Amino acid sequence: MVGQQINLAVKGLPTDVTPTYQWTIPGAIFKDYQPDANNSHYVDVTDFASSSNSFYWSDGATGSGVNRTITCSTTVNGQSIPLTATLNVQRPDATITAKYGTIGAGLSVLSSSTPFLYFGTDSLDNIGIFFTMKNVTQPPGFSDGYFTWSQSLDMDSINVTTYTTSTNIAGSSTNTYTTNHIAVGGHDGGIPPMYPNSIDPYVVDSPVVGLDPDQLNVTRNFKATMYLMWQPLASSTGDNTVPVAIKSFQWSWSGTATNTNLATYPNGWELLPGSAHYPTNTTDTYVTNEPQWTFAAPQYTPPL
Secondary structure, three states, X not given: OOOEOEEEEOOOOOOOOOOEEEEEOOOOEEOEEOOOOOOOOEEOOOOOOOOEEEEEEOOOEOOOOEEEEEEEEEEEXXXXXXXXXXXXXXXXXXXXXXXXXXXXXXXXXXXXXXXXXXXXXXXXXXXXXXXXXXXXXXXXXOOOEEEEEEEEEEEEXXXXXXXXXXXXXXXXXXEEEOOOEEOOOOOOOOOOOOOOOOOOOXXXXXXXXXXXXXXEEEEEEXXXXXXXXXXXXXXXXXXXXXOEEEEEEEEEEEEEEEEOXXXXXXXXXXXXXXXXXOOOOOOOEEOOOOOOOXXXXXXXXXXX
16 A cells, blocks of 8 residues: 555575566655655665565555556576566545635734734634645555645745835845745744644645835745645554655745835735735645655744
């Protein structure tokens, strides 16, 4: 099954020979995957010429599964001995659905004293994005396992234009975080999932950024991918298990907050007309590879 370690070895050959080996393993495989909040610790399979091989499948099939025939072409004294093993690879399935909130700027239920540029306000009636896991299916005889959520940060760019009273000149700065980051709690000022998230059938995210008195405009462009992960429980034989990605859902949003009156802070902030761009994706994606990252997204705590 996906996420369960497969250990194979060629045995029984005479000890006085020096055989060679060549493994052929169909499907999407990897050597190891021990993700944490700072690194995915993903290891690819690179050694196909040893007498043994251990790996995990990340793709399979629901229902009756899919049969995969593994071949180890073993050569002894110039004679080829094809050795094969056929395994049935199964995986669960589920659907990710998403419901979107509203993009806005200014004072809100987030705070009565600090304005924000926000995608959702964390209130129950205005969550930025609300993911739900539905239509879970597991093949007959499939061993127990559990689902978790994992979100990768694909891009987060915040451009700030400030007003300098001494020169009356506006200056701008941009902070951009791109790929290879895993989103952990608090990275975007909202309520994203910690890594790893709980086993709940839903998860939410409401990204915000605080707006300061000396700022004229704040623009945020944000893109992330939510993954639904599944990990089988350890089997009675003690085989190792790791999480594998079942489905993903890519989403993005952007907006610009503009300060219409510096003298009335915290009032005066508005959403620039026409600047709000909501997620356009409506469907999830079947995943056959594991999300990988080498950094945790920088933590952001909005002023309150």
